[in-house]
Amino acid sequence: MTQLAPRKPWKASRADLIPVIGALILAVVASFAVVAFTPMKGKIAYALLFFIFGAGFQMALKYRDYGRRAAIDSLAGSVAISGAVLAFTPVLSLLLTAIVKGFKGLSFGFFVHDMSVANYQSPLNQGGVFPAIVGTLYLIILATAMSLPLAILTALYLTEIKGKAAGFIQFLVQAMSGIPSIVAGVFIYSALLLTTSLRGSTIMGALALAILMIPTVTRTAQEVLLLVPQDLREAGQALGATQWKTVATIVVPAARNGLITAVILGIARIAGETAPLLFTIGVSNRVNWNPFVGGQASLPIYIWGGLGDGSQTGIDRAWSAILVLLIIVLTLFVIARVFGTRKVKTK
Amino acid sequence: MAKGRAFVRRAYLHVSFTFCSPFTRLPVADSGEDPQVSSTLIERAIPEKRELTTKPRPSDVAFRATLNVMSYSSLLILTIIGGFLAFRGFGAFKHNGLGFITNVDWNSSSGDGNGPYGMAAMLTGTLMISAVALLIGVPISVLTALFLTYYAPEGLKKSLVTVVDLMASFPSILYGLWGFIVLAPMATYWAKLVYKYLHWIPVFNVPGPAFERSPFLAGIVLAIMIIPIVTSVSREIFAQTPLERIQAAYALGATKWGMIRAVVLPFGASGVVGGAMLGLGRALGETVAVYSVLNIVFKINWQVLYGFGGNVASMIVLKFGEASFNEKKALLAAGFVLFVMTLLVNMIANTVVQRAVKSGK
Numbered sequence: 001m002t003q004l005a006p007r008k009p010w011k012a013s014r015a016d017l018i019p020v021i022g023a024l025i026l027a028v029v030a031s032f033a034v035v036a037f038t039p040m041k042g043k044i045a046y047a048l049l050f051f052i053f054g055a056g057f058q059m060a061l062k063y064r065d066y067g068r069r070a071a072i073d074s075l076a077g078s079v080a081i082s083g084a085v086l087a088f089t090p091v092l093s094l095l096l097t098a099i100v101k102g103f104k105g106l107s108f109g110f111f112v113h114d115m116s117v118a119n120y121q122s123p124l125n126q127g128g129v130f131p132a133i134v135g136t137l138y139l140i141i142l143a144t145a146m147s148l149p150l151a152i153l154t155a156l157y158l159t160e161i162k163g164k165a166a167g168f169i170q171f172l173v174q175a176m177s178g179i180p181s182i183v184a185g186v187f188i189y190s191a192l193l194l195t196t197s198l199r200g201s202t203i204m205g206a207l208a209l210a211i212l213m214i215p216t217v218t219r220t221a222q223e224v225l226l227l228v229p230q231d232l233r234e235a236g237q238a239l240g241a242t243q244w245k246t247v248a249t250i251v252v253p254a255a256r257n258g259l260i261t262a263v264i265l266g267i268a269r270i271a272g273e274t275a276p277l278l279f280t281i282g283v284s285n286r287v288n289w290n291p292f293v294g295g296q297a298s299l300p301i302y303i304w305g306g307l308g309d310g311s312q313t314g315i316d317r318a319w320s321a322i323l324v325l326l327i328i329v330l331t332l333f334v335i336a337r338v339f340g341t342r343k344v345k346t347k
Numbered sequence: 348m349a350k351g352r353a354f355v356r357r358a359y360l361h362v363s364f365t366f367c368s369p370f371t372r373l374p375v376a377d378s379g380e381d382p383q384v385s386s387t388l389i390e391r392a393i394p395e396k397r398e399l400t401t402k403p404r405p406s407d408v409a410f411r412a413t414l415n416v417m418s419y420s421s422l423l424i425l426t427i428i429g430g431f432l433a434f435r436g437f438g439a440f441k442h443n444g445l446g447f448i449t450n451v452d453w454n455s456s457s458g459d460g461n462g463p464y465g466m467a468a469m470l471t472g473t474l475m476i477s478a479v480a481l482l483i484g485v486p487i488s489v490l491t492a493l494f495l496t497y498y499a500p501e502g503l504k505k506s507l508v509t510v511v512d513l514m515a516s517f518p519s520i521l522y523g524l525w526g527f528i529v530l531a532p533m534a535t536y537w538a539k540l541v542y543k544y545l546h547w548i549p550v551f552n553v554p555g556p557a558f559e560r561s562p563f564l565a566g567i568v569l570a571i572m573i574i575p576i577v578t579s580v581s582r583e584i585f586a587q588t589p590l591e592r593i594q595a596a597y598a599l600g601a602t603k604w605g606m607i608r609a610v611v612l613p614f615g616a617s618g619v620v621g622g623a624m625l626g627l628g629r630a631l632g633e634t635v636a637v638y639s640v641l642n643i644v645f646k647i648n649w650q651v652l653y654g655f656g657g658n659v660a661s662m663i664v665l666k667f668g669e670a671s672f673n674e675k676k677a678l679l680a681a682g683f684v685l686f687v688m689t690l691l692v693n694m695i696a697n698t699v700v701q702r703a704v705k706s707g708k
Contacts (some may be wrong), residue, residue, distance in 0.1 A: 007426040036666075044540070069602055080498050083490020087578065088507070090571045091514050094525050101528075136608035150420045161411060165418065171697065172421040178625070178693030179428070179686070181519075182660045186682040187428045190462065206367035211424060242403075265516075267617020275634040278664060303520050307527065307528020307639060313588035315528065322521055333516055337509070 017024075023057035051082055068236040095326075102323025105316045115285035115297075120306055120314035129321050131287045131297035135202065136328070138291050139298060140267050140280075141263075142206030143213055148263060151217035155262075158218075159225040160247055177215035183274030184211040193280070200282030202291035205298070208276035218267035224258025226250065257339045268329050274300035299325045383409065422612055429686060436680025438673065447680065453645045455666060455674050464677040465682065468645045472657030476637065477630040479566025479651060480573055485623045486579035489568070495578075496585040501594030508582070515575035523639030525570040531640060532695060534564040538652045557654035560642035565656065568636050573626030580625060584618025584703055585611055618703035630687045636662035659685045661699055 012020075031049035051220070055078035063071040065331065110128040118127025154173065158166055188208040192198055227249050236246035252259070282295025299321055306318030401410070440447055441662060442461050444508050450465020491511075495504055538558040545551045588611050596606040638661035661676050663685075 030392070042536075044537070069605065072603040073602035076607070077498060080490050080494040082488050084494040084499075084507070086487050087491040087574050088510060090574075090590075091510055093529060094517065094521060097525055097529050098521065119693075150417060153417035154420060157414040159555055160420075161414050163415060163418075168638065169418050169421060171694070172425060174697040175690055175694050176421050176425055178628045178632075178689055180634065180660055180689050182634040182663060183428065183682055183686045186663060186679055187431055189573070190679045190682075191427070191431045194435065194679075211428075214421065214424070242407045242410075243402075243562065244406045266514045272520060274518070274520045275664065279667065300518065300520055304635070307520075307524055310516070315524075318524055321519075322524060325518060326521065329516055329518065330513070333513060 015208040018189055019061050019197045020058065023061060023246055024054055027053035027057055037244055051078070054078065073253050096332050098319065098323050098326055101316070101319035101327075103320075105320030106323065110320060113302060114287060120309040120317055121311045122313065124313060124320075127317075129299065129302055129324060130322065131284060132302040133324070134289075135281070135296040135298040135302075136271065136325075137285070138202050138296065139206050139277075140271060142203060143209035143270055144263065144267060146206060147210040147213040147266065147346055149218060149256050150264070151214045151262075152220045152221055152259065154214075155221035155225055156247065159220050160243070160251065173215050173218050176211075177219065179211065179215075180275075182275040184208040185279040187211070188276070189279040200280050200295055201293055202281060202288070202296040203275050205281035205296065206291075208280050209273060212276070213270050213275060215267040216269045217262050220262035221255075221259055221263050224255045224262060227258065261336045261340040264332050264339070268332040268336065271329050271332065272325055274304055277303070299328075316323045354439045358435055375484045384386075392516035404585065418545070421681050425690075428691075429683070432679050432686060436683045439677035439680040443677075448684070449676075451647055452647060453662070454668070455670065461673050462677060462678075464674075466646050466662075469657040469659045469681070470684075471647050471649075473631055475570060475649070475651065476562050476641075476656065476658055477489045477627055479563060480569035480630045481523070481623055481627060482570075483567060484570035484573045484626060485577055485619070488574050488626075489561045489581055489619055491574070491578045492581035492585055493611070497583050497603065497607065497611070508623050511575050511582075513579050515579070519633060520639075522568055522572050523636040526564065526636060526640040530568065531559070531564055534561075534567055535559050538563050542652050552648065553650050553653040555653075558652055559639060559653050559654050561654045562641065562648065562656035563651045565637050565641040565658070566651070568640055569630045569633055572633065572636060573629055576629060577619075577622045577626045580622030580700060581615065581619050584615040584622075605675065615703070617699055617706075621696050621698075621700030621703055624692055624699060628689050628693040628696060632660055632685060633658075633665055633693060638660045639662050659688075 027050055030048055030053045032145065035045050055075055058074045058078060059071040085326050105124045109125060109127060111133070112130050113126070113128035114131045115127045133347070154169065158170060158173075168280065185208045188204055188211075192207075193200065193206060198204070205238060223229040231307045232250050232254060233246055236250045237243065241249070277298055281298060281301065283301075284295040286297075288294050288296050301319045303318045306314040306316075308314075364408075400699070413536065430562055439462070446465055448465070448470065449465045449467050449468060450463055453464050453466075453468075454462055478516060495507055499507060514602065535558045538561060541551055541563075542553060546553075592610045592614070593606060596610050601609060637658045641661065642655040643657050643661060643665055644655035645657065646655065659681055663681055667678055
């Protein structure tokens with residue numbers, strides 16, 4: 001008995017692809033020709049003409065073979081593809097620019113020096129982001145310590161207790177995730193700094209960041225807790241455990257990886273926030289190990305300073321610092337992905 | 348039989364290790380057939396009759412009470428934020444009255460620092476930049492969502508969805524710096540092109556040749572920043588389109604586009620609207636990126652291509668550094684207005700999205 005190979009009649013065969021690729025090549029040639037022989041110039045002209053010719057040739061092919069509706073269908077496909085290209089081009093540009101422009105300022109010294117003897121206009125081999133990295137780590141640790149209990153407990157309330165107020169709380173958490181970051185900053189300023197003798201310090205910045213971190217962590221944690229099978233909770237209670245025991249020894253361990261993802265996503269959300277820090281952490285050009293007194297440096301503020309300085313070295317420093325920040329955020333993102341793919345242990 | 352009982356006992360022992368709650372720790376009572384257990388032990392082991400009750404244990408009472416209290420933290424935080432900003436800004440509201448919203452000028456050089464302060468220029472600027480961002484960002488996002496759901500091959504789709512998430516986690520200052528260095532020259536060129544061909548439309552007309560640092564540029568930067576959120580909300584809704592309707596459309600002979608137009612778009616419309624509003628919420632409050640690329644001037648400017656504009660959030664950053672005590676209070680009042688605006692937009696958006704998601708289930 002011979003095994004029949006599965007047939008996929010809807011898949012495009014090689015014979016179908018030849019006219020498509022031919023039309024695309026023709027479109028490239030045609031757009032170059034038009035740019036060469038008419039006054040239209042520039043990248044926009046190339047892109048626009050390539051789109052018109054590419055979509056047009058495809059439409060003509062479809063029209064010849066299948067008629068008007070197929071031609072419209074082909075046009076819609078081309079438009080959708082161009083939309084996606086438009087959406088993803090900036091990502092590519094952002095990453096490439098950050099890497100290319102940031103890389104030349106990176107050196108060992110950039111990571112270990114502070115700015116006490118250098119300023120933004122000094123040559124790139126002087127001064128660095130060591131205090132800014134320390135400050136950012138401080139901010140992340142403090143903000144996480146403050147927001148984590150609130151966020152996880154709120155998520156547990158929403159999934160485990162599901163009390164009368166659950167819908168309302170859910171609504172508030174979502175509303176909170178839309179607070180502009182600057183509002184968190186001016187709020188901490190108005191509540192704690194405006195009329196008191198306190199000055200900007202790491203803890204103030206961390207308070208502002210914690211406000212932004214809570215909704216992110218809550219929402220992700222809630223999603224993860226909802227994925228824990230209801231059977232596990234019922235099994236725990238059927239065996240005589242109290243609800244507290246069930247949650248502490250079954251539900252939370254089962255969702256552990258997902259909860260770690262939630263925290264990491266929260267950290268990624270706040271690591272690059274600039275606006276709240278402008279009002280709350282003061283300034284420092286050297287390492288300040290005390291998070292409660294005195295200004296603190298941080299990567300976003302360092303970048304902000306470089307951009308505000310406006311000199312060529314200032315901008316270069318900003319790019320290098322943003323590359324460092326981007327590496328931190330991307331690493332967190334990848335870690336979150338790795339943990340997130342093993343979201344819930346059901347065994 | 349015997350095997351089954353042994354299993355039960357093992358299960359009990361296991362539970363007693365796991366939970367240590369008082370009554371599970373008792374030895375198993377009914378092992379009459381088991382010769383290893385002496386009869387005296389059995390007598391001692393028979394537990395007293397337990398009273399059945401639904402009353403929660405003290406640990407549960409404490410647990411539930413903690414969660415109940417903690418869950419209100421979000422309400423508390425939102426109230427305190429609104430309360431403090433309104434309280435600090437009260438002076439400015441009282442001093443300027445309705446003029447705080449309708450006046451154009453922000454006069455920080457008056458003697459007593461009491462203004463007059465008005466946000467009209469910044470509010471209209473905020474709305475205009477957000478409108479540009481939505482007009483550019485939403486169509487691109489919807490097309491991307493359609494591409495990801497119905498056109499992209501499976502492998503590509505997964506990695507592109509990750510890229511969309513990644514884009515959402517870029518720090519806003521990266522968008523600002525990139526917008527200032529990379530996008531600004533291009534956007535200036537595009538603005539000139541738009542002016543050249545469309546200057547007969549009043550919005551695209553400009554009084555003088557100043558195309559740099561315009562609301563148009565800020566709008567493009569914001570459009571790029573809202574693409575990830577609008578795309579992921581739209582994609583989620585599109586992916587929930589009932590399969591039987593899709594198959595019904597195909598069975599009736601629809602092309603892919605015919606199916607999308609007849610089934611997916613009507614089904615996902617409210618979700619797209621909600622996603623766009625979430626994007627609007629983000630665009631209204633964006634600070635750093637807008638501040639980096641926009642030339643902030645306290646004048647109402649309706650001409651998108653003309654090189655000045657405003658935005659409430661970046662105005663606060665601009666003025667805060669050198670503000671007197673009273674002006675700071677006025678800026679906090681502006682912060683309150685921004686807070687209320689974004690909160691309202693977000694609440695409406697979330698309600699719309701939630702309805703859309705529910706209708707899909």
